[in-house]
Amino acid sequence: MSTERTVTVVPEAGLHARPAAKFVEAVNDHQSDVEIGRVDEDDLTPAGSMIAVTSLGVESGEDIRIVVDGPDEEATLDALERVLTTPEDELADANT
Amino acid sequence: MSRRTLTGTGATPRSNIGTVVWYSPDVDLPDPDNVDVDPATERDRFEDAREAARSELESERERTAERVGEQEAEIFDAHLQFLDDPQIEDGVESAIEDGLPAEYAVQQAFADPIEQFEGMEGRMAERADDLRDVRDRLIRLIAGGERVDLGDLPEGAVVLAERLTPSDTAQLDPDRVAGFATVTGGRTSHAAIFARSLALPAVVGVGDELHDIDEGATVVVDGENGEIAVDPTDERREAASATHEVEIREEPVATADGTEIEIAANVGQPVELEGAKAQGADGIGLYRTEFLFLDREAPPDEDEQYETYVEALDMFPDGRIVVRTLDVGGDKPIPYLDLPDEENPFLGERGIRRSLGPDTDLFEAQLRALLRAAADSDGRLSVMFPLVATVEELDAALETVDAVAAALDEEGIDYAVPELGVMIETPAAVFAAPELAERVDFFSVGTNDLTQYIMAAARENENVADIRDPCQPSVLRAVAQAVEAAHENDTWIGMCGEMAGDPELTELLVGLGLDELSMSAVTVPEVKATVESVDTDEAAEQATRALEAATRDQVLERIQNNDS
Numbered sequence A: 001m002s003t004e005r006t007v008t009v010v011p012e013a014g015l016h017a018r019p020a021a022k023f024v025e026a027v028n029d030h031q032s033d034v035e036i037g038r039v040d041e042d043d044l045t046p047a048g049s050m051i052a053v054t055s056l057g058v059e060s061g062e063d064i065r066i067v068v069d070g071p072d073e074e075a076t077l078d079a080l081e082r083v084l085t086t087p088e089d090e091l092a093d094a095n096t
Numbered sequence B: 001m002s003r004r005t006l007t008g009t010g011a012t013p014r015s016n017i018g019t020v021v022w023y024s025p026d027v028d029l030p031d032p033d034n035v036d037v038d039p040a041t042e043r044d045r046f047e048d049a050r051e052a053a054r055s056e057l058e059s060e061r062e063r064t065a066e067r068v069g070e071q072e073a074e075i076f077d078a079h080l081q082f083l084d085d086p087q088i089e090d091g092v093e094s095a096i097e098d099g100l101p102a103e104y105a106v107q108q109a110f111a112d113p114i115e116q117f118e119g120m121e122g123r124m125a126e127r128a129d130d131l132r133d134v135r136d137r138l139i140r141l142i143a144g145g146e147r148v149d150l151g152d153l154p155e156g157a158v159v160l161a162e163r164l165t166p167s168d169t170a171q172l173d174p175d176r177v178a179g180f181a182t183v184t185g186g187r188t189s190h191a192a193i194f195a196r197s198l199a200l201p202a203v204v205g206v207g208d209e210l211h212d213i214d215e216g217a218t219v220v221v222d223g224e225n226g227e228i229a230v231d232p233t234d235e236r237r238e239a240a241s242a243t244h245e246v247e248i249r250e251e252p253v254a255t256a257d258g259t260e261i262e263i264a265a266n267v268g269q270p271v272e273l274e275g276a277k278a279q280g281a282d283g284i285g286l287y288r289t290e291f292l293f294l295d296r297e298a299p300p301d302e303d304e305q306y307e308t309y310v311e312a313l314d315m316f317p318d319g320r321i322v323v324r325t326l327d328v329g330g331d332k333p334i335p336y337l338d339l340p341d342e343e344n345p346f347l348g349e350r351g352i353r354r355s356l357g358p359d360t361d362l363f364e365a366q367l368r369a370l371l372r373a374a375a376d377s378d379g380r381l382s383v384m385f386p387l388v389a390t391v392e393e394l395d396a397a398l399e400t401v402d403a404v405a406a407a408l409d410e411e412g413i414d415y416a417v418p419e420l421g422v423m424i425e426t427p428a429a430v431f432a433a434p435e436l437a438e439r440v441d442f443f444s445v446g447t448n449d450l451t452q453y454i455m456a457a458a459r460e461n462e463n464v465a466d467i468r469d470p471c472q473p474s475v476l477r478a479v480a481q482a483v484e485a486a487h488e489n490d491t492w493i494g495m496c497g498e499m500a501g502d503p504e505l506t507e508l509l510v511g512l513g514l515d516e517l518s519m520s521a522v523t524v525p526e527v528k529a530t531v532e533s534v535d536t537d538e539a540a541e542q543a544t545r546a547l548e549a550a551t552r553d554q555v556l557e558r559i560q561n562n563d564s
Helices: A017-028 A050-055 A073-084 A088-094 B039-067 B075-083 B086-097 B102-118 B123-143 B190-198 B208-212 B234-242 B271-278 B302-315 B360-376 B391-410 B427-431 B433-439 B447-455 B473-488 B503-512 B521-533 B536-547 B552-560
Strands: A003-008 A033-038 A063-069 B004-007 B015-023 B157-161 B179-182 B202-204 B218-222 B227-230 B260-267 B284-288 B320-324 B380-385 B419-424 B442-445 B492-495 B516-519
Touching: A003 A073, A017 A050, A017 A073, A017 B075, A017 B123, A050 B075, A050 B086, A050 B102, A050 B123, A063 A073, B004 B208, B015 B179, B015 B234, B039 B075, B039 B086, B039 B102, B039 B123, B075 B123, B086 B102, B102 B123, B179 B190, B179 B218, B190 B202, B190 B271, B190 B521, B202 B218, B218 B234, B260 B271, B260 B320, B260 B521, B271 B302, B271 B521, B284 B516, B302 B320, B302 B360, B302 B380, B320 B419, B360 B380, B360 B391, B380 B391, B380 B442, B391 B419, B391 B433, B419 B427, B427 B433, B427 B447, B427 B473, B433 B442, B433 B473, B442 B473, B447 B473, B473 B492, B473 B503, B473 B536, B473 B552, B503 B521, B503 B536, B503 B552, B516 B521, B536 B552
Parallel strands: B015 B157, B157 B179, B179 B202, B260 B284, B260 B516, B284 B320, B320 B380, B380 B419, B419 B442, B442 B492, B492 B516
Antiparallel strands: A003 A063, A033 A063, B004 B227, B015 B218, B218 B227
16 A cells, blocks of 8 residues: 655755755655655656656646655655755755 | 967956866776676676765765855755666666676766756756766776866866866865866856856866866966966966955955945855955945846746845845846846847847836836845845936836835835935936936946947947947046936945956046945955055046046056056
8 A cells, every 4th residue: 555645845946956865865765665746647756766856847836746655654755745845945954 | 288378258357377287077988898798897896986986975065065055065965866866776787787897887877867858958957967977977986087186186276177067166175276267168157156256267168279288287367368378478477476365355445535435246146145255345236136037937936036135135234235126138038038039139128128018027026025125134225227218217117116115015014115226327327317316326337238338339249349448438428427416416326347346447436436336256355455545636636637538548548647
């Protein structure tokens, strides 16, 4: 069974350089498999790949569907939601 | 290579002399040897290189965080993630399985993702640069290529490179490096902006000829004239080192007889604010806001702008920040604005003309952000309208400010109406200066455009460069007329064109009566030093003599022989 959640992307840069790096880092810090996609599209992309995540070109304000499957689903979702909803200028502090 | 001069684009009005260190992160791969490769060995070579790359990136990240800032350092986080990307890993693995040596496997694994990002716009295309950086780092480490450590260069090194990425420039220590030059890049490239904010002599866009200069050669990097002089003459050596050290004055300065002249910096990117402060600028005399609107798919919203303005104001709590409202049209393409294709864009719909016409919504949102920022920061905000040519335009702009203030009031949002002013950059504004001055708090003379319009000589046309000189008597008389109109109405007047940053013209400008001079951050220390040596009476006499000159040559002669 998998669990999913929809999150609105807050960082101004969308899922680009810094926020994307933090996001992929958070995915790889957890054990569950993670896939993401836009709410209005069926395709899902593996979220543990920086290339895959940045090439989605997700902009600030877009709704993103996160689907997780594994032993720590809730913790993974919480961590990812935190990254996606933290404004960019607070990202640095959020991780330290 | 012996005595020779190459030309490019000067990034900073600074020059210095030093010894060439070539920085070439790219490793040229020869054709793969047709030998049997053992996949297990190649896998190990790849893993070792990846480990080494990780530790290089981590130490560069740390150094950048210390030297430039945490935010800049985070570009390395993206590089670290690309390094570990499963897509790359799989690509390398299958290429090794197919019998390729590790370095070729890396090249092949990166090819598709790089091509994919290259085809996209804006920020996506920057990811292609990141991937290239990571790829080149890995290939170099696999091939055992030595790399110049940009963070640990010998004193007086002049770095020559094909290009310098943000992560490269973040490594450069301005206290040790004498300057740099790149094959590619223009005045607005990241490397050029970086050079200006650190007052580092630099020439960009030299072209392939730069490769002719050998490692270890002695060169002068002349960022003012955009030249690289190889094996320079004694005269050129002396001139280069003479411009290097000027004491930085953090406090405001006054002339020898006590007239205070505000010395401010022009900036076009928030990253330049730090450099302006470091060079001792009293404030920002021209804060261009185009960076907020360029290179993106949609305009910034009010809150994003508000935060940007507050950040700038907070950095200069004792100084003044003159923010220029959006000045597009002419030559700057913006995808979401429907900019017309005009035969003569510099005489077309640009500056305030767009703000009062097709871009009214953007103008109002910008003013809302500015009025809110003025209330929420201790800094002193001034807002200036570009390309004003008629009194009606100014009245319409001022009415928009009133309407925006009334709306904020009604919504119960804190705001303050800042000082308001116009840029004097059209001949029409000069002739209308008395009426304009009655309506605003300040003027700022934009000499680059003003000179272009007065002399009917285009800014980009080298054939008319001599005509397009702010020392033409006609231009000086226009400045004098604007100053007179301003002072009769208790309106202060500054100058934010390139003329303001030329120390050889400082006395003349003080003599013409300008209250503020705003320039590239790098020239602030020298102009401040010059102001302190000026006597206002003598300066006024010099200005009078210059205004009576018939030709540009006479003007130059009279400001050079100021004792005659």
